[in-house]
Amino acid sequence: MPDAPRRIIHIDMDAFYASVEQRDDPKLRGRPVAVGGSPESRGVVAAASYEARAFGVRSALPMARALRLCPELLVVRPDFARYRAVSQQVMAILREASPLVEPLSLDEAYLDVTENLWGEPLAVSVAKRLKARIRDELRLTASAGVAPNKFLAKIASGWRKPDGLTVIAPERVERFLAQLPVEALWGVGPVTAKKLRAIGIARLVDVRKTSEERLRGAVGNLAGWLERLSRGEDPRPVEPHRPWMSLSGETTYARDLEDSGEIRAEIERLARRLAASLERKNLLARTVTVKVRYSDFSTVTRSHTAAAPTREAGEIAARARALLERTDAARRPVRLLGVGAHGLLGEADFLPTSRALPL
C-alpha cells in the first residue's frame, strides 16, 4: 500500500535582497533596483527588483551589462548581515507552522505540513497563512508552491511570481506534468535539455515513452532520476537539520592581481573571514580549498584534508597559503580568489581539539 500523500510547501521569497532594500529605503520603491557588486569592480547582479526584471535584468548578469539594459538601474551594494537577519525572521514564521523546515538558502525553504502545528487540514490554507504573516509582519512577499513532494512544490512556487500561490493536488499532478518542458526540471541545465531535445524529449512526460538505454545514452546517470520525475515521483524527505555541506567566500577583483604579496594577503583575508564564519556557525572543517581564476577565466582549485577538523583562523590561513603555492597565481594574473571549507562537522560532532600555536 502506498504511503499517504505528503503535503509539501516550497516558499520562495520574491526578489529577496532587492525587496528588503526597497522595503527599507523608500527612494528605491517602484524603481528598477539591482543588488550586487559595482560595474567598475566587475560585479554581478545578486538580485533584481521586478521593475528591473522588466528590462531583462536577471541575477548573475554582469552589472555592467545590466546597466546597459537599464540605464536608470539603481545599484545597491549587498548587505548580507541584514538579509540573514530578515531570513531568520522568515524561517521563524515558517517554523510556527511546522518544525519540518528545510532552508535551501536565505530566501527559499521547504516545509512538510502533512502534520502541522496549526491543525490546518489543507496545505493550501497553511501556505495562505504563511504568505499573509510574511506580508503583515515583514512587509515582504513570497511565492508558494503546494504539492505532494519537493520537486513539484518547487516547480509550483515558480509558476506564478511574484506573490503567487500554486497548488498541485495529487489528482492534478498528471495534468501539470503534461505541460512541463524539460527545462523546468531541477538538475536539468541548458546542456542536458539540448541533449534531451535531440532524442525527441521536449516535455517531461516524453521521458516515459523513451527507452531506458536511449535515455541513459543521452544523459547518463540522470536517466533514473528523470524517469522518476516524469512520473511525478520524488521521495526525498524534508530534512530540517540538513548539515552545511560547505562554506566558502570568494572575491572578483576590479583589476587583475599580479603581485604575489598582494595575492597572499588576499588569500589570508579570505581564509580569516572563512574561519570567522565557521566560528559563527559553530562548525569545524577538515578540508580547506583554494580557488584561483586567472585573467583568461580558466579556473583551478586546490584542496587539502587534515585528520583533525579546525576553525582556527591561523591554521586555515596557513593551509590556504600553502595551497596557493600550488597554483600559478602571480605567475599568471589573477581575476578571482576564493577560500572554502568542506567536510564540515556541526555542533553535534563538536569535540575539543588542540589550539594552534601562533606560528
Add this chain to the structure above:
Amino acid sequence: MVLVKAKRDELVAPLSSVSGIIERRHTLPILSNVLIERSTDSLAFLATDIEIQITAHTGSAQGGEAHSVTVGARKLLDILRALPEGSEVTLDQQDKRLLVRAGKSRFTLQTLPAEDFPRLAKPGGESAHFALGQRALRRLLGLVQYAMAQQDIRYYLNGLLMVVEDRQLKLVATDGHRLAFASLPLAAELPRQEVIVPRKTVLELAKLLSDSDDEVAIKLSANQAAFSFGTIELVSKLVDGKFPDYTRVIPTQHKNQLHLAREPLRQALLRAAILSNEKFRGVRWVLADGSLKIVSSNAEQEEAQEELEVKYSGEAIDVGFNVNYLLDVLNNVSGEEVECSFGDSTSSALFCYASEKDFKYVVMPMRI
C-alpha cells in the same frame, strides 16, 4: 669476478645500515637496489631514495680492482641474515648476475648496471662544518624529533629545523600544536646557518647514530646536510621552505609555575588517558592551591580522576590538553623534575626540566 669474500656479519651490518631508507614501492626499479662499490682500498654499500643517500663501508678493508654493481637490497639482506652466523660469504659477479655463495648455499640475483644508479649531486654554496659526539647528537635529536609534523600541508613542518648561531646548535620541531626546542653549545663560533632536515632523514639518523663518544662530522650547506660517523655517511636534501619564527611561541612571561616529579606525573597521565576520548585525547588539568587534579572522560561518560599533591600557589587554572602531547615529552625526555608554567586556559603551557637546561617544550591547550 669475485667482488668480496667476507664474514657474513661484516656484510650484514653495513648493508642493514643503508637499507632502512629504501622505499617499498618506487617508480624507479633501481631504487630498490643497493650499490656495491669496490675501490682499491674498500668496499662500500650505497642506497638512496633520491632524497637521502647513505653509504656504509665494510669494517675490514676489502679492496681490489675498482668495480661496482647494483642488486636488490632487500633480497641480499634477507639472504645474508638467513645464513648461519660466522659463515664465509662470497659475492661473485658472473655476467649480469650476482652469485652469493656460503658453504653449500648458492643464490643467483639479478643485477642492474651501476652507471644507472642515481647519486645525489654535490652540495652547492657555503657550508658550516662542525663535529659533535654521536651520543650528544642522538640525545639532542631524541629531545625534539617526536614533535615533528607528519604529512602536514605546511611541508616545512615535516622536518627538523637546525640552526647554527651564537656558538650553539639549536633544534626545533613542531606540528603546529606543540613545539620542542633543544640546543647544544658548539666548540667554535660559526657563520649563521639555518636548514630544515626532512623528517625521514632525522628518524634514520637517530636510528643509525651509536651511543658512543665517537664524533659525527656535520656539514650543513644551502641544499644539503651531510653526517659522517663511524663507517657511515648520510647525505640528505633539505626541505626548501621558511620555518616559522619559533621564538615567538616560546612563552617567557608565564607566572603560574609548578614543579612536578616526572614519573608520578607520567603514570597519572597514562592512567587518565585510558578514559580520555579516543579520538581527541583530552585531559583536564585543574590546578588549585596545593593540588593538581587530572581529569578525563570519554564519549560513554566514563571518568578518571588523578590527584597529585603539589607546591602551587598561583592562580586557579582549569585547562585541557591532548594527553598524547604531554606523554610525548614525558616519555622522550627523562629527568627527575618537570617545571610547568601556565598563562591562562587559552594560552600555551611551557614544560622545562631542571636537568635539561637547554630544552623547552611548548604545548597548546584544547578548546573544551
